[in-house]
Amino acid sequence: MEQQERALSAYVESVRGEPGALAVVLVGSVAQGRERDDSDVDVYFVVDEERFAAETAAGRFAWIERQGVDYPGSYIDIKLASPSYLEAAAERADDPTRASFQDARVVWSELPGLEGLIERITSLPDDVWDERVRSHLSQARLYGGYFLRQAVERDDQFLRAHAGAHLALAAARAALAAAHVMLPGPKYVSKLVRSVPTPAGFVEAWERVVAEPGIASGRTLLDILFSWLGAGLGQDETLSIFIRDNELAWLRGTVPAEYW
Structure with missing residues (x-):
């Protein structure tokens, strides 16, 4: 819906220039087209290995932001990922992690081959x-x-x-x-x-x-x-x-x- 797309665009603009930022991947109900008026926006924020190591060492794996959210009751629900995280997920992730990428949409990326990597995560032989x-x-x-x-x-x-x-x-x-x-x-x-x-x-x-x-x-x-x-x-x-x-x-x- 329009309000979620506005919130998503505002979030992407807020992180695009951050150190180590590589991509924003939309997942969840908005990506799958089943959102409600007040649904939050679920994303994976992909960063380089140096930033991923620093963030996770500080215990920061996921967080919520309200910047740019202009409709009642919702927020940006962010999970952190890196290229090696995504590669590991393609090889051995559990079902909840794999399923979380189903119907994902790459909103912004500086990471070559990201769409193909996500496809590997969501499929099994x-x-x-x-x-x-x-x-x-x-x-x-x-x-x-x-x-x-x-x-x-x-x-x-x-x-x-x-x-x-x-x-x-x-x-x-x-x-x-x-x-x-x-x-x-x-x-x-x-x-x-x-x-x-x-x-x-x-x-x-x-x-x-x-x-x-x-x-x-x-x-x-x-x-x-x-x-x-x-x-x-x-x-x-x-x-x-x-x-x-x-x-x-x-x-x-x-x-x-x-x-x-």
Whole structure:
């Protein structure tokens, strides 16, 4: 909308001449065309490595500015980035970071190839998606077939809630990965799991696990999930994948699969 574009232009003009400034990349609702009248403006402010090191050493990774914002209730929401940050994101960023660049618009740049670099951040090869499906299936099988059963048998309400939530998350992420859809964050799970193609009964079974995690609800969801996506993925293999992507994440220099 006009008011966000005015605010964005004012912000770009305010930083264009700053030391180390390289680019401003518009992201979020304004970039995606779904802003409201009072929506804030989300940007990545790309700076050179020297300034990035100095800012982050001072604990400055993100901030808010109101300069140039001439409409009620909003602001410029700024996240800091550098060329090496963007390269690292293209190689190994989690879903929320990758998803934050979807439909991004480069507003101003002195950084050659920035559009191509952003495209690399927001796309993953088919084989990576396939491995994600296998990993999330393994999460679902362990949380739904083992931890959830133990929780019920021990009458452990915390473990029951924990296992149920992780089963539901893993099942949803398997469905999203099968559709090559990234997860921007937990608050989007319920909406996205209903928006991607799934077999009959999947969403209803998923909703039941969320509402009433238990042996029967977990088994129903797992049966649908593995009939759909888990052909040939045996118990021993899922156990090894689970251990690799969770308990050995520290050894592999990664994070647990639920945080991808």
